[in-house]
Amino acid sequence: MMRFFQPAALALTLLTSNLAFGHAVVTHNSLKLKPVPVNLASQVELSFNSKVELDLSEVFLVSAGDVMTPITATPGAKAGQVVLDLPALKPGEYAIKLKIFAADGHLSEDLLRFFVKEAK
Numbered sequence: 592m593m594r595f596f597q598p599a600a601l602a603l604t605l606l607t608s609n610l611a612f613g614h615a616v617v618t619h620n621s622l623k624l625k626p627v628p629v630n631l632a633s634q635v636e637l638s639f640n641s642k643v644e645l646d647l648s649e650v651f652l653v654s655a656g657d658v659m660t661p662i663t664a665t666p667g668a669k670a671g672q673v674v675l676d677l678p679a680l681k682p683g684e685y686a687i688k689l690k691i692f693a694a695d696g697h698l699s700e701d702l703l704r705f706f707v708k709e710a711k
């Protein structure tokens with residue numbers, strides 16, 4: 592009899608784990624406040640709502656043509672804070688692709704788009 596209940600129980604587990612709190616969600620993103628400079632290496636500061644496991648996480652810079660380049664992410668001063676090292680970038684459209692593991696082991700993916708513009 593139990594066999595009938597297993598698929599339903601599994602579906603419920605998957606559903607509740609997707610809704611569970613503890614996923615790493617970006618709550619602050621310095622790209623919104625501070626433009627990325629042209630042709631100059633810079634840093635982007637992100638804050639997450641939970642602790643993140645940087646050893647397991649992956650961060651990429653996405654450039655024109657969907658070229659993905661891994662970028663270095665280091666822990667910031669506060670819990671949940673992460674600092675990303677961006678290389679010098681030409682003017683254009685870019686994105687930061689995040690695959691972040693929260694301390695609870697859940698993976699969240701996010702894409703943060705930004706522009707690099709020549710200052711006038």
Ligand SMILES: [Cu+2]
Nearest residue numbers: 612613614697
């Ligand atoms: Cu979670």
